[in-house]
Amino acid sequence: xxxxxxxxxxxxxxxxxxxxxxxxxxxxxxxxxxxxxxxxxxxxxxxxxxxxxxxxxxxxxxxxxxxxxxxxxxxxxxxxxxxxxxxxxxxxxxxxxxxxxxxxxxxxxxxxxxxxxxxxxxxxxxxxxxxxxxxxxxxxxxxxxxxxxxxxxxxxxxxxxxxxxxxxxxxxxxxxxxxxxxxxxxxxxxxxxxxxxxxxxxxxxxxxxxxxxxxxxxxxxxxxxxxxxxxxxxxxxxxxxxxxxxxxxxxxxxxxxxxxxxxxxxxxxxxxxxxxxxxxxxxxxxxxxxxxxxxxxxxxxxxxxxxxx
Numbered sequence: 346x347x348x349x350x351x352x353x354x355x356x357x358x359x360x361x362x363x364x365x366x367x368x369x370x371x372x373x374x375x376x377x378x379x380x381x382x383x384x385x386x387x388x389x390x391x392x393x394x395x396x397x398x399x400x401x402x403x404x405x406x407x408x409x410x411x412x413x414x415x416x417x418x419x420x421x422x423x424x425x426x427x428x429x430x431x432x433x434x435x436x437x438x439x440x441x442x443x444x445x446x447x448x449x450x451x452x453x454x455x456x457x458x459x460x461x462x463x464x465x466x467x468x469x470x471x472x473x474x475x476x477x478x479x480x481x482x483x484x485x486x487x488x489x490x491x492x493x494x495x496x497x498x499x500x501x502x503x504x505x506x507x508x509x510x511x512x513x514x515x516x517x518x519x520x521x522x523x524x525x526x527x528x529x530x531x532x533x534x535x536x537x538x539x540x541x542x543x544x545x546x547x548x549x550x551x552x553x554x555x556x557x558x559x560x561x562x563x564x565x566x567x568x569x570x571x572x573x574x575x576x577x578x579x580x581x582x583x584x585x586x587x588x589x590x591x592x593x594x595x596x597x598x599x600x601x602x603x604x605x606x607x608x609x610x611x612x613x614x615x616x617x618x619x620x621x622x623x624x625x626x627x628x629x630x631x632x633x634x635x636x637x638x639x640x641x642x643x644x645x646x647x648x649x650x651x652x653x654x
């Protein structure tokens with residue numbers, strides 16, 4: 346049974362999320378070093394983290410006639426939404442906020458990232474950043490519907506929108522086993538709302554980094570951190586949705602939650618370097634022609650199982 350954690354969990358949740366994001370960045374740096382033929386050392390792993398110091402000391406970029414309020418609001422929204430999304434994720438048998446509509450809350454925070462990225466692209470009053478914002482909206486239209494059906498599949502299988510109850514409903518068999526399409530679609534959605542790896546089109550090199558192109562200093566740090574925080578949050582949410590939460594033999598529930606989250610996060614980081622960047626138009630065709638029908642059929646499976654019960 347999932348319980349609401351004590352007050353100390355409120356600062357602990359963002360700290361754990363940040364720790365996971367740092368590990369993901371370090372892992373991605375090691376994969377990058379291997380692909381470039383460089384030694385995979387501690388120095389290679391922490392190299393991207395040294396960029397934090399430079400960004401904190403860098404001066405913000407000045408653009409002609411920007412909308413500073415919208416720009417800064419969008420930049421801040423991305424990491425804040427990632428932190429808020431993890432509040433409903435159980436850590437073992439405890440969550441910061443055990444909401445009765447936890448799945449809806451997570452999805453709402455993810456959709457809030459749409460607004461943040463759009464404002465971050467619109468606010469600078471620059472062409473490439475605006476194109477990056479448009480790309481994210483187009484990409485979002487393609488991934489959001491399959492992602493929602495994946496979330497619905499898990500919620501239907503547990504007959505609940507409470508994240509803890511979804512984890513408890515997998516005592517006999519993980520949802521990832523008999524809902525594999527929903528699990529894969531969900532993981533693809535995590536990469537998409539993190540706009541990393543194959544879904545890094547909004548920040549593409551062909552448009553000078555797009556939504557990231559005109560940001561500098563702390564603003565750029567917040568947007569970059571938001572991407573990795575969302576990747577970590579998505580990996581953590583996959584555990585109660587599809588991998589049985591903290592259930593497992595021998596270890597306490599919090600240890601199983603941590604181990605499963607790190608394994609999912611490692612898988613996502615590995616995928617980042619293995620798949621090419623997808624153009625929004627091609628992914629939209631794949632999503633509407635293939636993923637949406639498959640996701641709907643997958644959602645019918647737990648619905649039929651529940652009706653049979």
